[in-house]
Amino acid sequence: MDDAHRASVKARGTPIVKSVARTCQTLVYFDEVRRPLSVVEVSKELGYPQSSTSALLKSLVELGFLTHDAKRKSYFPTERVPLLGSWMNPDLFGEGIIQRLLKAISERTRHVVVLATKNGDDAEYVHLIRPKKSPIHHISLGTRRPLGISGLGRVLMSRFSDEEVCRLLRRINAYRAPDEPAVDVKAFVASLAQTRAKGYYLSTDQVVKGAGLISMPFPSHQSSRLFAVGVGAPTDVILRSENEIVNIMREEIVRNLGKKGHDPRVYGSSGSRLS
Numbered sequence: 653m654d655d656a657h658r659a660s661v662k663a664r665g666t667p668i669v670k671s672v673a674r675t676c677q678t679l680v681y682f683d684e685v686r687r688p689l690s691v692v693e694v695s696k697e698l699g700y701p702q703s704s705t706s707a708l709l710k711s712l713v714e715l716g717f718l719t720h721d722a723k724r725k726s727y728f729p730t731e732r733v734p735l736l737g738s739w740m741n742p743d744l745f746g747e748g749i750i751q752r753l754l755k756a757i758s759e760r761t762r763h764v765v766v767l768a769t770k771n772g773d774d775a776e777y778v779h780l781i782r783p784k785k786s787p788i789h790h791i792s793l794g795t796r797r798p799l800g801i802s803g804l805g806r807v808l809m810s811r812f813s814d815e816e817v818c819r820l821l822r823r824i825n826a827y828r829a830p831d832e833p834a835v836d837v838k839a840f841v842a843s844l845a846q847t848r849a850k851g852y853y854l855s856t857d858q859v860v861k862g863a864g865l866i867s868m869p870f871p872s873h874q875s876s877r878l879f880a881v882g883v884g885a886p887t888d889v890i891l892r893s894e895n896e897i898v899n900i901m902r903e904e905i906v907r908n909l910g911k912k913g914h915d916p917r918v919y920g921s922s923g924s925r926l927s
Contacts, residue, residue, distance in 0.1 A: 688726035753908040775805035800835035803855035803867040864890030
């Protein structure tokens with residue numbers, strides 16, 4: 653969980669059980685770095701007391717979610733972790749289709765690639781591939797961005813009707829934090845027509861100055877949930893390579909997900925209902 657996510661949770665006043673948050677954040681961190689970690693590394697990165705971190709990791713070992721290498725003094729997830737959610741979306745995650753798709757896009761563009769889904773009023777980052785030399789570090793697993801002010805949120809919203817989008821944005825405006833600006837509902841809905849026509853959305857300098865993101869939705873037939881993929885890079889790179897990146901994203905989506913007759917360049921209201 654990055655600083656922006658912590659601040660967002662705090663601003664909403666959402667009650668979070670500390671032990672649950674620490675457990676989830678620890679597993680997400682393992683997923684992000686993808687290597688064994690020591691107590692000290694987890695404690696330092698996530699800001700937990702070292703004694704509490706040690707107790708947490710030992711508990712996860714006892715529960716079967718982590719293994720412990722006593723010689724190297726390190727911990728690593730067991731196969732039980734990825735198996736937890738594999739039953740929910742077998743078409744997407746069961747055979748590694750999504751992982752192959754994101755990896756292919758990242759390898760061809762040499763940029764950060766993130767997978768997002770709608771979670772309440774936010775776009776939540778649920779999978780991430782970050783090349784070793786990428787200068788983009790503000791994107792992390794578990795990050796949640798408001799649907800109305802993020803590129804990935806915008807393409808997720810583009811799959812709904814204007815009426816549904818208006819209803820959602822009015823609710824977001826009503827419950828936003830005091831220091832958060834209201835979304836201009838009329839302007840937002842009007843701009844969605846262009847996003848739907850292009851099939852993607854390019855945003856620059858929105859979250860971090862000097863960084864940009866090209867966001868594109870997945871074909872609607874793939875899941876009951878909506879997903880979107882984003883490619884992040886410095887603003888000048890995004891603007892200079894827009895067409896190349898968009899073409900790569902479309903090609904890989906067709907190659908990996910487009911076998912059932914949907915062209916991912918054609919987007920409109922999916923007929924889904926906001927949850």
